[in-house]
Amino acid sequence: xxxxxxxxxxxxxxxxxxxxxxxxxxxxxxxxxxxxxxxxxxxxxxxxxxxxxxxxxxxxxxxxxxxxxxxxxxxxxxxxxxxxxxxxxxxxxxxxxxxxxxxxxxxxxxxxxxxxxxxxxxxxxxxxxxxxxxxxxxxxxxxxxxxxxxxxxxxxxxxxxxxxxxxxxxxxxxxxxxxxxxxxxxxxxxxxxxxxxxxxxxxxxxxxxxxxxxxxxxxxxxxxxxxxxxxxxxxxxxxxxxxxxxxxxxxxxxxxxxxxxxxxxxxxxxxxxxxxxxxxxxxxxxxxxxxxxxxxxxxxxxxxxxxxxxxxxxxxxxxxxxxxxxxxxxxxxxxxxxxx
Amino acid sequence: xxxxxxxxxxxxxxxxxxxxxxxxxxxxxxxxxxxxxxxxxxxxxxxxxxxxxxxxxxxxxxxxxxxxxxxxxxxxxxxxxxxxxxxxxxxxxxxxxxxxxxxxxxxxxxxxxxxxxxxxxxxxxxxxxxxxxxxxxxxxxxxxxxxxxxxxxxxxxxxxxxxxxxxxxxxxxxxxxxxxxxxxxxxxxxxxxxxxxxxxxxxxxxxxxxxxxxxxxxxxxxxxxxxxxxxxxxxxxxxxxxxxxxxxxxxxxxxxxxxxxxxxxxxxxxxxxxxxxxxxxxxxxxxxxxxxxxxxxxxxxxxxxxxxxxxxxxxxxxxxxxxxxxxxxxxxxxxxxxxx
Numbered sequence: 001x002x003x004x005x006x007x008x009x010x011x012x013x014x015x016x017x018x019x020x021x022x023x024x025x026x027x028x029x030x031x032x033x034x035x036x037x038x039x040x041x042x043x044x045x046x047x048x049x050x051x052x053x054x055x056x057x058x059x060x061x062x063x064x065x066x067x068x069x070x071x072x073x074x075x076x077x078x079x080x081x082x083x084x085x086x087x088x089x090x091x092x093x094x095x096x097x098x099x100x101x102x103x104x105x106x107x108x109x110x111x112x113x114x115x116x117x118x119x120x121x122x123x124x125x126x127x128x129x130x131x132x133x134x135x136x137x138x139x140x141x142x143x144x145x146x147x148x149x150x151x152x153x154x155x156x157x158x159x160x161x162x163x164x165x166x167x168x169x170x171x172x173x174x175x176x177x178x179x180x181x182x183x184x185x186x187x188x189x190x191x192x193x194x195x196x197x198x199x200x201x202x203x204x205x206x207x208x209x210x211x212x213x214x215x216x217x218x219x220x221x222x223x224x225x226x227x228x229x230x231x232x233x234x235x236x237x238x239x240x241x242x243x244x245x246x247x248x249x250x251x252x253x254x255x256x257x258x259x260x261x262x263x264x265x266x267x268x269x270x271x272x273x274x275x276x277x278x279x280x281x282x283x284x285x286x287x288x289x290x291x292x293x294x295x296x297x298x299x300x301x302x303x304x305x306x307x308x309x310x311x312x313x314x315x316x317x318x319x320x321x322x323x324x325x326x327x328x329x330x331x332x333x334x335x336x337x338x339x340x
Numbered sequence: 341x342x343x344x345x346x347x348x349x350x351x352x353x354x355x356x357x358x359x360x361x362x363x364x365x366x367x368x369x370x371x372x373x374x375x376x377x378x379x380x381x382x383x384x385x386x387x388x389x390x391x392x393x394x395x396x397x398x399x400x401x402x403x404x405x406x407x408x409x410x411x412x413x414x415x416x417x418x419x420x421x422x423x424x425x426x427x428x429x430x431x432x433x434x435x436x437x438x439x440x441x442x443x444x445x446x447x448x449x450x451x452x453x454x455x456x457x458x459x460x461x462x463x464x465x466x467x468x469x470x471x472x473x474x475x476x477x478x479x480x481x482x483x484x485x486x487x488x489x490x491x492x493x494x495x496x497x498x499x500x501x502x503x504x505x506x507x508x509x510x511x512x513x514x515x516x517x518x519x520x521x522x523x524x525x526x527x528x529x530x531x532x533x534x535x536x537x538x539x540x541x542x543x544x545x546x547x548x549x550x551x552x553x554x555x556x557x558x559x560x561x562x563x564x565x566x567x568x569x570x571x572x573x574x575x576x577x578x579x580x581x582x583x584x585x586x587x588x589x590x591x592x593x594x595x596x597x598x599x600x601x602x603x604x605x606x607x608x609x610x611x612x613x614x615x616x617x618x619x620x621x622x623x624x625x626x627x628x629x630x631x632x633x634x635x636x637x638x639x640x641x642x643x644x645x646x647x648x649x650x651x652x653x654x655x656x657x658x659x660x661x662x663x664x665x666x667x668x669x670x671x672x673x674x675x676x677x678x679x680x
């Protein structure tokens with residue numbers, strides 16, 4: 001009955017199990033993690049404690065992952081949900097040129113998911129965390145409330161990532177200048193193409209390679225090389241899609257841009273439309289002065305020049321040259337799941 | 341129709357409005373905020389950038405606030421939801437002796453709440469943020485997904501707080517020693533008592549004083565004084581209730597505790613049971629060596645000695661002396677809302 005209150009253990013059994021399960025996995029990571037990290041104290045107090053290095057900035061990002069908005073339980077295996085949750089935050093760090101230092105996870109689950117689904121989620125989350133040596137330093141948990149019909153609680157995961165960058169060296173969206181060349185890492189559209197496939201035939205198993213949608217690889221090594229070598233004038237990660245994220249970069253830099261359709265590294269299974277607007281590729285988009293020699297590979301991933309930064313004028317923010325014609329490229333992304 | 345996908349603007353109108361509304365309010369705060377803060381760059385890039393001071397640690401906490409778990413829309417005005425969301429995080433900073441430096445808010449709302457409800461939420465959130473001079477430095481937004489019956493999306497708010505403490509001076513749960521005196525700030529049980537009232541007669545208006553449940557006051561000034569003067573051996577904030585949080589402190593310090601029922605500062609409208617187990621009072625619980633002179637007031641709030649730390653033995657973690665008898669005090673909190 002709504003409004004009835006009862007005394008009980010402060011944490012419901014589901015929530016206590018949830019905390020215990022996460023703390024167990026987090027401790028495993030912390031003990032195998034790098035000694036040179038700045039995390040002084042993780043889970044177990046009112047706050048985690050970080051001890052920043054002298055001469056370094058800290059960068060912070062948070063990303064929500066909501067069931068039926070960012071993933072669907074019938075399409076995405078729990079390993080993928082955990083991986084993608086962390087990958088979203090790590091990709092933001094990559095776009096700043098940062099080194100990951102600590103992750104915090106706020107997780108709400110319906111009671112029926114605190115068993116094997118949670119273990120799968122943590123498998124995916126922790127595998128990616130260990131590969132990038134980022135400790136899980138804290139967070140919060142709750143039991144998902146039922147919806148209006150008192151059934152069907154949904155998964156909510158909010159990820160917080162902290163990273164370090166030498167003071168003042170963060171890659172920003174605001175540094176692109178007219179004349180700069182525009183680059184992207186990897187290939188584009190693969191995530192949207194795989195998502196379309198998932199709608200037809202949901203994933204089974206937990207292979208993590210060759211799945212740009214289910215298991216995207218945040219470009220941390222490429223981002224750090226860009227930062228260390230001072231190659232980039234501006235940078236952003238491709239989460240909303242090339243057309244949208246390039247417009248964000250132009251907005252913050254007060255410039256416009258032109259890209260060449262034929263120069264785009266379109267994923268083998270994707271269409272040009274998916275490469276332009278697909279979103280969730282988690283590649284890096286960056287700009288560099290025309291004289292800068294940008295390697296063809298950075299941190300193990302290919303790099304392609306795809307266009308050029310222009311002065312901001314009356315024309316649209318982003319134009320695309322295709323079949324010898326220049327047209328405006330509207331900022332448009334894919335809506336993942338539309339429910340009638 | 342589930343699974344149908346359509347191209348559209350990457351951000352739905354509701355979400356773009358949401359971001360715009362929040363960014364507007366955040367900018368107002370940032371421009372009126374303290375110049376001495378460590379936030380170098382807030383909303384507008386892939387990450388926020390903080391420039392930690394030399395010789396200081398950073399502490400980090402995250403807290404979920406879920407509709408129908410932590411609040412009810414028919415009981416809590418939006419101003420209270422915003423205030424409580426931020427207060428939960430600030431109270432964790434208070435328990436470390438930290439100074440707030442930056443807040444990050446991840447907020448998911450159903451479309452029908454992006455108008456006046458959101459403005460009320462931000463009113464409550466920002467009023468508390470400005471009082472404690474903490475800038476809103478970033479976050480994430482989403483449209484709440486409908487539940488299983490495709491209606492009734494719920495409010496999800498995850499708050500992240502970063503604070504600074506002189507290196508190694510954070511107040512921890514793990515420092516209490518046998519013989520230490522146990523103290524609490526303010527009074528206990530008022531939040532539980534007011535919550536019970538709300539069930540009978542939901543709140544109207546937005547008065548923020550005299551409402552320990554709707555508008556709890558995080559004890560930041562008291563926490564910083566404890567830290568600066570080196571008074572406390574251990575500290576925790578009272579979010580789950582005295583019986584539960586004292587057990588947490590004992591756990592982390594590997595000690596046990598005895599409290600005196602007659603010494604408890606029970607709120608005028610609350611019962612002893614509510615003071616012991618009520619939760620969400622957001623007062624500070626701390627311990628100090630018996631020789632330490634602890635003032636009766638700290639940072640504008642009263643301080644009461646309520647018991648003593650003992651060696652950990654075979655007996656229960658926490659005992660209570662009442663009417664000349666000593667009994668075990670089970671860690672028990674209130675479940676706020678129970679839905680059949």
